[in-house]
Amino acid sequence: MLGITFGSPTGFLAGIAATGSAVIGLYIGYQAYRGLRRNSDRSMRWLSIGMILLFGLTYLLAVAGQGLIAFRVVPIRLQNVFRLLVRVTQLAGLSCIAYSLRIATKR
Amino acid sequence: MAEVELATVVSLLDDEHVRSILVATSETPLSANELSERCGISTSSIYRRIDRLSEADLVEEQTRPRSDGHHETVYVSRLDQFELTIRDGELTWSIDRRSDDVADQLTQMWGRF
Numbered sequence: 748m749l750g751i752t753f754g755s756p757t758g759f760l761a762g763i764a765a766t767g768s769a770v771i772g773l774y775i776g777y778q779a780y781r782g783l784r785r786n787s788d789r790s791m792r793w794l795s796i797g798m799i800l801l802f803g804l805t806y807l808l809a810v811a812g813q814g815l816i817a818f819r820v821v822p823i824r825l826q827n828v829f830r831l832l833v834r835v836t837q838l839a840g841l842s843c844i845a846y847s848l849r850i851a852t853k854r
Numbered sequence: 855m856a857e858v859e860l861a862t863v864v865s866l867l868d869d870e871h872v873r874s875i876l877v878a879t880s881e882t883p884l885s886a887n888e889l890s891e892r893c894g895i896s897t898s899s900i901y902r903r904i905d906r907l908s909e910a911d912l913v914e915e916q917t918r919p920r921s922d923g924h925h926e927t928v929y930v931s932r933l934d935q936f937e938l939t940i941r942d943g944e945l946t947w948s949i950d951r952r953s954d955d956v957a958d959q960l961t962q963m964w965g966r967f
Contacts, residue, residue: 781957
């Protein structure tokens with residue numbers, strides 16, 4: 748999914764890298780949110796939402812999906828549904844960032 | 855933020871060269887030599903004005919690496935907006951300085967892409 752499988756050393760490292768991206772992505776999203784509050788800049792709202800979708804929500808979905816499947820709460824055949832959800836969230840996040848860039852450069 | 859008096863700000867802005875310094879360094883950091891060239895006055899005149907501007911916290915010093923490996927001091931304007939209002943028998947004024955907060959920098963940078 749985002750390469751989060753905790754079984755092997757490489758899987759563990761991939762998990763750490765994914766967590767790192769989520770933390771850094773959310774930090775940028777948080778600064779964008781502060782930019783929105785401080786400067787009431789509309790482009791910062793969409794940048795912030797985009798970063799949160801792209802790094803926060805996809806990470807949560809990937810971890811939750813992997814966990815639910817690993818503990819057999821959800822049957823493995825639903826793995827592709829989680830994959831789809833992650834991809835759709837990524838697409839939505841990137842669209843928000845692209846829209847934010849469009850507003851920002853139009854000023 | 856340094857406390858500054860209205861008279862100080864007004865007397866600074868009354869000087870044509872001070873205005874040129876603020877305008878030029880609002881766009882890009884410049885050294886005293888570059889400012890001297892742009893404004894057409896000696897570097898000692900530039901330094902005198904930079905000192906007064908720094909005291910009022912309207913100009914900030916930064917260092918810029920040079921191609922020969924040394925660093926040189928460059929100046930950046932911090933003045934964003936100066937507002938004076940006289941209304942209903944009252945005079946109010948305010949000065950906004952450019953911020954070095956990450957969130958503000960991000961907001962400015964994002965639009966420049």
